[in-house]
Amino acid sequence: MSASATQHTGGAAGAAGVATVPAIAPQAPSRLQRWRGAGNLLPALLFLGLFFLAPLIGLLLRGVLEPVPGLGNYEQLFANSAYARVLFNTFSVAGLVTLFSLLLGFPLAWAITLVPRGWGRWMLNIVLLSMWTSLLARTYSWLVLLQASGVVNKALMALGIIDQPLEMVHNLTGVVIGMSYIMIPFIVLPLQATMQAIDPMILQAGSICGASPWTNFFRVFLPLCRPGLFSGGLMVFVMSLGYYVTPALLGGAQNMMLPEFIIQQVQSFLNWGLASAGAALLVAITLVLFYFYLKLQPESPVGASNAR
Amino acid sequence: MSAVKDPAQQHNKTLVSLRNLNKHYGDFAAVDDISLEIQDGEFLTFLGSSGSGKSTTLSMLAGFETPSSGEILVGGKSLVNVPPHKRDIGMVFQRYSLFPHLSVRDNIAFPLAIRKLASAERERRVDAMLKLVQLGEFAHRRPSQLSGGQQQRVAIARALVYEPRILLMDEPLGALDKKLREDLQDELRQLHRRLGITIVYVTHDQEEAMRLSQRIAIFSHGKIVGLGSGYDLYQNPPNAFVASFLGNSNFLKLKAQGNAVASFEGRSLSIRLTAGLQADQDVLLMVRPEKALALSVEQAAQEPLAAGWNEVSAKVVEVLFLGESQTCSVVTSGGTAMTVKALSAAGMPLKAGDPVCVRWATADACVYTQWAESDLNKAAGAH
Numbered sequence: 001m002s003a004s005a006t007q008h009t010g011g012a013a014g015a016a017g018v019a020t021v022p023a024i025a026p027q028a029p030s031r032l033q034r035w036r037g038a039g040n041l042l043p044a045l046l047f048l049g050l051f052f053l054a055p056l057i058g059l060l061l062r063g064v065l066e067p068v069p070g071l072g073n074y075e076q077l078f079a080n081s082a083y084a085r086v087l088f089n090t091f092s093v094a095g096l097v098t099l100f101s102l103l104l105g106f107p108l109a110w111a112i113t114l115v116p117r118g119w120g121r122w123m124l125n126i127v128l129l130s131m132w133t134s135l136l137a138r139t140y141s142w143l144v145l146l147q148a149s150g151v152v153n154k155a156l157m158a159l160g161i162i163d164q165p166l167e168m169v170h171n172l173t174g175v176v177i178g179m180s181y182i183m184i185p186f187i188v189l190p191l192q193a194t195m196q197a198i199d200p201m202i203l204q205a206g207s208i209c210g211a212s213p214w215t216n217f218f219r220v221f222l223p224l225c226r227p228g229l230f231s232g233g234l235m236v237f238v239m240s241l242g243y244y245v246t247p248a249l250l251g252g253a254q255n256m257m258l259p260e261f262i263i264q265q266v267q268s269f270l271n272w273g274l275a276s277a278g279a280a281l282l283v284a285i286t287l288v289l290f291y292f293y294l295k296l297q298p299e300s301p302v303g304a305s306n307a308r
Numbered sequence: 309m310s311a312v313k314d315p316a317q318q319h320n321k322t323l324v325s326l327r328n329l330n331k332h333y334g335d336f337a338a339v340d341d342i343s344l345e346i347q348d349g350e351f352l353t354f355l356g357s358s359g360s361g362k363s364t365t366l367s368m369l370a371g372f373e374t375p376s377s378g379e380i381l382v383g384g385k386s387l388v389n390v391p392p393h394k395r396d397i398g399m400v401f402q403r404y405s406l407f408p409h410l411s412v413r414d415n416i417a418f419p420l421a422i423r424k425l426a427s428a429e430r431e432r433r434v435d436a437m438l439k440l441v442q443l444g445e446f447a448h449r450r451p452s453q454l455s456g457g458q459q460q461r462v463a464i465a466r467a468l469v470y471e472p473r474i475l476l477m478d479e480p481l482g483a484l485d486k487k488l489r490e491d492l493q494d495e496l497r498q499l500h501r502r503l504g505i506t507i508v509y510v511t512h513d514q515e516e517a518m519r520l521s522q523r524i525a526i527f528s529h530g531k532i533v534g535l536g537s538g539y540d541l542y543q544n545p546p547n548a549f550v551a552s553f554l555g556n557s558n559f560l561k562l563k564a565q566g567n568a569v570a571s572f573e574g575r576s577l578s579i580r581l582t583a584g585l586q587a588d589q590d591v592l593l594m595v596r597p598e599k600a601l602a603l604s605v606e607q608a609a610q611e612p613l614a615a616g617w618n619e620v621s622a623k624v625v626e627v628l629f630l631g632e633s634q635t636c637s638v639v640t641s642g643g644t645a646m647t648v649k650a651l652s653a654a655g656m657p658l659k660a661g662d663p664v665c666v667r668w669a670t671a672d673a674c675v676y677t678q679w680a681e682s683d684l685n686k687a688a689g690a691h
Contacts, residue, residue: 204372205405207392209419209466216393219418223409 059276060283066273073277083261087281090258093175093247094240098233100180105187105232106225112188113195124192131185139249142178143169146250174250175257179240186239187232194228234293238286258282323348323506324369324474329378331364331530338364340530342378346508351500353509353517356527362510365527366476369508371395382474398467398475402482404459406451412462413438413447419470437465440499457488464496468503477509481516493519514554518542526550542596548679551594558600558646559684560593573642577618578670582677592676597649599672602636604658608665616670622646624662638664 063073077083108127112120130138145151148165156162168174198221206220207213244259251257256264258278265275324346331339339361346352354362367373369380371392380387387395406415416437420430438444441461451459460480467475481489497520500507511517517524518538526534526541526549534541534550545551548559562570562577564585570577570593579593602624603611613619622638625645634656636648646666650656658664 199403199405201401201403201405202407204370204392205399205401205463205466206407206418208370208395208397208399210393210396210422210470211418212391212393215422219422220407226409 056283060280061276062272063274063276063280066276073273074281076274077277077281086256086258086261089172089255090241093172093179093257094237096176097179097183097240098237100176101183101187101236102229102233104180105184105191106229108184109188109191109195109228112192124188127185127188135182135245138182139178139246142174142181143249146174146177169250170252172251172255175247175255178246178250179243182246183236183240186235190232190235191225191228194225198224230293230296234289238289241285242282321348322346323383324508325379325381326365326369327379327381329365329368329380330376331361331368331373332376337530339368339375342530342532344525344532344535346506349504349506350523351497351507351509351521353511353521353524354527355511355514355517355524357512360527361530362525362527363478364530366478366508366510369474370397370399370476396470396472398470398472400460400463400467400475400477400480402479404451404456404463406459406462406466408451411448411450412443412454415451415462416465416469419466423470433469437469440468441465456484457492460484460492461495464499468499468505473506475505475507477507479511480509482511482513489516490519496520526553528553544674545594547683548592548594548676549683551674551676552684556597556647556649558595558597560595560644560646562591562593564589564591572620573640573644575620577620578616579673579675580670582675585677589677592679594674594676595646595668595672597635597647598633600646600648600666600668602638602648602650602656602658603665603667605663605665608667613667617667618670618673619665619667622664622666624658624660624664626660627656627658636664638666640666 112123146168153165206216247257262275262278265271322345326344329342356362568581622640625637
């Protein structure tokens with residue numbers, strides 16, 4: 001109990017503070033004490049192991065065991081140009097979706113932070129409401145909006161901007177538009193929390209130090225938003241890699257993404273080996289990204305200043 | 309007494325003038341028609357309880373608030389429409405407001421980086437500042453890894469590194485404990501003496517104001533009600549509010565009988581010569597507790613009343629020992645409560661219930677002809 005308390009006070013001061021303290025002696029007993037009572041975790045671990053880890057490992061094993069043992073499935077995944085195209089689509093769509101949702105989510109999060117308190121809560125509720133609305137309903141609405149005779153095309157034609165309807169569904173354009181919209185809440189929520197935690201006095205300090213509003217934004221505000229941008233961006237990127245419903249409805253048959261590919265392999269070709277190789281690839285990419293996230297984000301500057 | 313006697317104060321050159329400055333929030337006047345001249349190189353403190361308008365005035369100087377009306381002139385040029393980042397003013401905030409994502413060195417270098425100074429010059433100035441605030445060995449740390457006092461020193465270094473003409477400080481030591489606060493007050497005073505910069509300091513702590521500043525402006529309800537050196541404001545408060553706000557005071561209500569005589573509870577007392585007093589006019593007399601003497605009846609019999617002194621008889625209510633000093637609360641026969649303060653070394657052979665004679669010199673008692681009843685108990689709200 002006391003060990004966890006000291007751990008907390010030290011943790012608030014930041015990891016580097018602990019590193020500079022030369023006394024390492026009290027760490028050994030605290031580590032022992034920290035693991036005391038770990039036995040209580042056993043039921044939960046058993047549950048996770050049985051219903052999460054075991055099936056996952058089984059799936060991953062299929063990738064190297066079926067149809068014949070070896071790395072044949074992975075070879076096929078990277079060598080076949082059609083499959084490589086699937087990977088490229090997946091990454092470029094995930095990248096574009098992350099970019100667009102960051103660009104759209106940042107001003108929204110900022111607006112929610114800046115407007116008077118009551119209004120901000122309303123705006124946040126609207127964002128949440130859109131997130132809670134059925135995904136299928138929202139995706140179909142985009143299908144209606146973006147189709148050749150949809151509102152968007154009609155409006156653009158009426159304004160004389162285009163002569164012919166743009167093809168915005170059943171291709172990657174539709175997928176990017178639909179998914180960017182769906183991902184915005186996942187950017188706004190962590191980003192807004194980060195922005196809320198920034199002390200406005202710090203921005204005043206920046207301006208009295210001589211920073212113009214522009215400089216203040218880039219040199220003080222944006223770096224302080226970094227934890228929110230990072231966690232939001234990573235979450236959206238990883239979610240986009242594995243997203244199925246929206247690409248399946250708004251995308252076309254020619255431009256598949258990895259999740260669609262996996263389902264196709266399982267349902268149409270009963271090729272479990274190749275499908276699990278694709279799934280393993282997704283898991284691996286996610287883990288690698290998460291590792292880099294932890295590396296690049298060792299401490300939260302905002303969190304540390306607020307811990308006082 | 310003003311602790312710093314700075315040569316810069318002698319050539320009274322006005323650097324900042326506030327002219328008829330107002331700040332209204334709806335019907336509420338946070339700052340109510342303030343006019344003030346701040347001399348070049350002086351250490352001026354805005355002293356007042358919270359909500360008195362001192363911080364709002366400072367914010368207007370910094371440019372975070374726009375005055376509802378009035379003028380702020382620095383060196384003769386209006387500052388009202390100049391945004392904060394072009395004012396070339398340094399500021400230290402109550403909660404330090406360091407940049408949490410930058411190291412101590414980068415925090416101090418920030419204003420120089422904004423001004424695009426050459427990196428060699430930047431390094432030189434930052435090193436000099438780190439030395440000045442004695443934080444050289446902490447240069448690579450993040451603000452969150454420093455103590456409150458160290459963080460505040462970084463904030464001071466960051467505000468001074470670009471050599472602004474004016475340094476604003478908004479209760480910079482408010483969040484620190486007493487001992488550290490006194491150390492930093494000494495450091496600040498020395499810093500001011502060494503750099504000769506103009507400092508405008510905001511605090512609600514009158515001891516801090518006395519310790520640091522050459523002049524103090526006392527704020528109340530958006531107005532400056534007293535302006536002068538700590539010594540003058542304490543010894544000769546311009547009004548009853550300042551008298552009760554600064555330190556402790558005894559107020560006696562008198563009826564004037566002439567220009568230098570008034571009656572108190574049926575006894576005639578001499579007061580400072582005050583022009584324009586009419587007979588039977590209400591007059592307020594203020595005596596500082598340490599200027600009054602409490603004598604037992606025997607002592608009073610041995611020492612006849614000197615010329616120019618007054619005496620009232622009273623009863624001891626309580627004697628308190630406070631370390632270096634002792635206080636004695638008494639109540640006069642008419643029911644007026646008074647406090648007498650003396651150094652412990654002088655001794656005070658009194659106990660509760662004793663009859664006592666309270667004496668003070670006429671010259672030490674201030675006389676007010678106008679006051680509001682609420683002025684007299686403001687001292688409670690000052691701390």
